[in-house]
Amino acid sequence: MNDMRIVERAVETRNIKISARGVQVHYGDKHALRDVDVDILDNTVTAFIGPSGCGKSTFLRCLNRMNDTVAVAKVSGTILLDGEDIYDRRVDPVQLRAKVGMVFQKPNPFPKSIYDNVAYGPRIHGLTRNKAELDEVVEASLRKAALWNEVKDRLQEGGTGLSGGQQQRLCIARAIATSPEVLLMDEPCSALDPIATAQVEELIDELRASFSVVIVTHSMQQAARVSQRTAFFHLGNLVEYGETGAIFTKPSDPRTESYITGRIG
Amino acid sequence: MMTTEPHIASAFDRDLEAIQAMMLKMGGLVEAALLDAAQALETRDDDLAERVRRGDKAIDALEEQINIEAARLIALRAPTAGDLRTVLTVMKIAASLERCGDYAKNLAKRSSVLSQMSPISGSAGAIRRMAKAVEVLLRESLDSFVQRDARLAADVRLRDAEVDQMYNALFREFLTHMMEDPRNITACMHLHFIAKNIERVGDHATGIAEQVIYLVSGALPEEARPKDDRTSTALPPGAK
Numbered sequence A: 001m002n003d004m005r006i007v008e009r010a011v012e013t014r015n016i017k018i019s020a021r022g023v024q025v026h027y028g029d030k031h032a033l034r035d036v037d038v039d040i041l042d043n044t045v046t047a048f049i050g051p052s053g054c055g056k057s058t059f060l061r062c063l064n065r066m067n068d069t070v071a072v073a074k075v076s077g078t079i080l081l082d083g084e085d086i087y088d089r090r091v092d093p094v095q096l097r098a099k100v101g102m103v104f105q106k107p108n109p110f111p112k113s114i115y116d117n118v119a120y121g122p123r124i125h126g127l128t129r130n131k132a133e134l135d136e137v138v139e140a141s142l143r144k145a146a147l148w149n150e151v152k153d154r155l156q157e158g159g160t161g162l163s164g165g166q167q168q169r170l171c172i173a174r175a176i177a178t179s180p181e182v183l184l185m186d187e188p189c190s191a192l193d194p195i196a197t198a199q200v201e202e203l204i205d206e207l208r209a210s211f212s213v214v215i216v217t218h219s220m221q222q223a224a225r226v227s228q229r230t231a232f233f234h235l236g237n238l239v240e241y242g243e244t245g246a247i248f249t250k251p252s253d254p255r256t257e258s259y260i261t262g263r264i265g
Numbered sequence B: 001m002m003t004t005e006p007h008i009a010s011a012f013d014r015d016l017e018a019i020q021a022m023m024l025k026m027g028g029l030v031e032a033a034l035l036d037a038a039q040a041l042e043t044r045d046d047d048l049a050e051r052v053r054r055g056d057k058a059i060d061a062l063e064e065q066i067n068i069e070a071a072r073l074i075a076l077r078a079p080t081a082g083d084l085r086t087v088l089t090v091m092k093i094a095a096s097l098e099r100c101g102d103y104a105k106n107l108a109k110r111s112s113v114l115s116q117m118s119p120i121s122g123s124a125g126a127i128r129r130m131a132k133a134v135e136v137l138l139r140e141s142l143d144s145f146v147q148r149d150a151r152l153a154a155d156v157r158l159r160d161a162e163v164d165q166m167y168n169a170l171f172r173e174f175l176t177h178m179m180e181d182p183r184n185i186t187a188c189m190h191l192h193f194i195a196k197n198i199e200r201v202g203d204h205a206t207g208i209a210e211q212v213i214y215l216v217s218g219a220l221p222e223e224a225r226p227k228d229d230r231t232s233t234a235l236p237p238g239a240k
Helices: A056-062 A093-099 A114-124 A131-144 A164-176 A194-207 A220-226 A244-249 A254-260 B010-043 B046-077 B081-114 B123-146 B150-180 B182-217
Strands: A016-027 A030-041 A045-049 A073-081 A100-103 A182-186 A212-216 A229-234 A237-243
Touching (some): A030 A056, A030 A212, A030 A237, A164 A182, A164 A194, A194 A212, A254 B081, B081 B123, B123 B150
Parallel strands (some): A045 A229
């Protein structure tokens, strides 16, 4: 009786996609993330919320080893993707990022055609054998990203000529073209207008049928709308992690309550 | 535990406080209407009864105002967690209080009718004591809201059984009066509706207390509360 989930939003799976234990991140002297333990479910949208500097983006960037590119960053603890340690020395970060795709805050299409933007990943990873297969992957990715109908007649035009919302959906198409298992999104709608935001949110909900989606957002309402699980970070700690409906109606930690009701910044 | 820190947006605090203040004002008016109506019945004061009847308009207007302001607050502020529970609770309590106001108004109407008839001995006093007991429950349920005191709310919730017992006693008394002398039937029917309506105000006080428990804890109480209204299965004396 106390289950607040509406059927449609219910998480059908209990399969753990990513399991993090004791994750710590230091940027030089700064202790950015303290001892984070979390299990991220498959076929679920998980939202990371928290004030600026709380560690949510830092943690997101641990999940596809983007912090490797930051010289002063030191990551410890274990992160398992399907039970495999992603920080194992035998893991190639480039291969990992094909499995764990990422979409950034500002749409950043390559200065290439729409077609080549989407074809880029499959080409460098050698995922297709011929032009016909590549065409198929490009079309399927653009369809999944709900962009196909708008661009199918101008695939050879530049990706940077699209509107902001279209560019962001192009970046999502590019990220899903390598058939990732996890999609990380770092504030994917913060540069978009409300219509484009709604389209991307609808897309996120559809994508969760195929992937585990993790989204960092500053919009509490967006977290409430798109996610089934919410994690609240504060001062480098994971304060609370749970079912989104429960977090937004009856959070168990007073810091979560203060943040989501607009009492601490 | 609910946080009491102010919001970063101070207008949000003012909006939340405004609907709570309106709801508590409603509560004060309903308590007064109930006591005044019971007093009008006992002292056969038609002027007081008329004032209670007219006063119900102010209670209804406050409820409407609360609904408008709460809808606005939900649309503009998108409240969550404790704030959301506060808004939902205020709306539900306001709806309960509006019903209680209607019961008090109905009591006042019947009291004007009863003042034209010969009194049933002892009944008006007993009804006033019952109204007083219910008014205390209502007041304490609203106090528990103000203080966010789930223990007081739980206590109010259990004490409604006392009101049920008072109602049972009156029910039997009216039956006896009606059997003794059929000329008492009209007055006793009115008095019985009055007693029943006051008993219902007690049920609303219980519902308000349950809302306060939800407000504070995030969940409604699960265990059943004791009920002592046995009149729905009552048979005439001597029946098998």
